[in-house]
Amino acid sequence: MRFRKTPEEKQAIADLRAADQALNDNSRREHKAGIREETPEYQRLNAAANEAAAKVSWWHGGTKRSN
Secondary structure, three states: OOOOOOHHHHHHHHHHHHHHHHHHHHHHHHHHOOOOOOOHHHHHHHHHHHHHHOOOEHHHOOOEOOO
């Protein structure tokens, strides 16, 4: 079992966290503005977060199931 993350894994985790943060920030702004439907910006950020999650193992918050 491997406990240390490679530099690539560390970068993928950082990218996932940044993508999630951007999505959450946008969602809060849109909610505050009274927007309740999915906007093109929300869909773009959501797709980016999903792509980032696919590169990170589920153990670290992503959706990747095997190494």
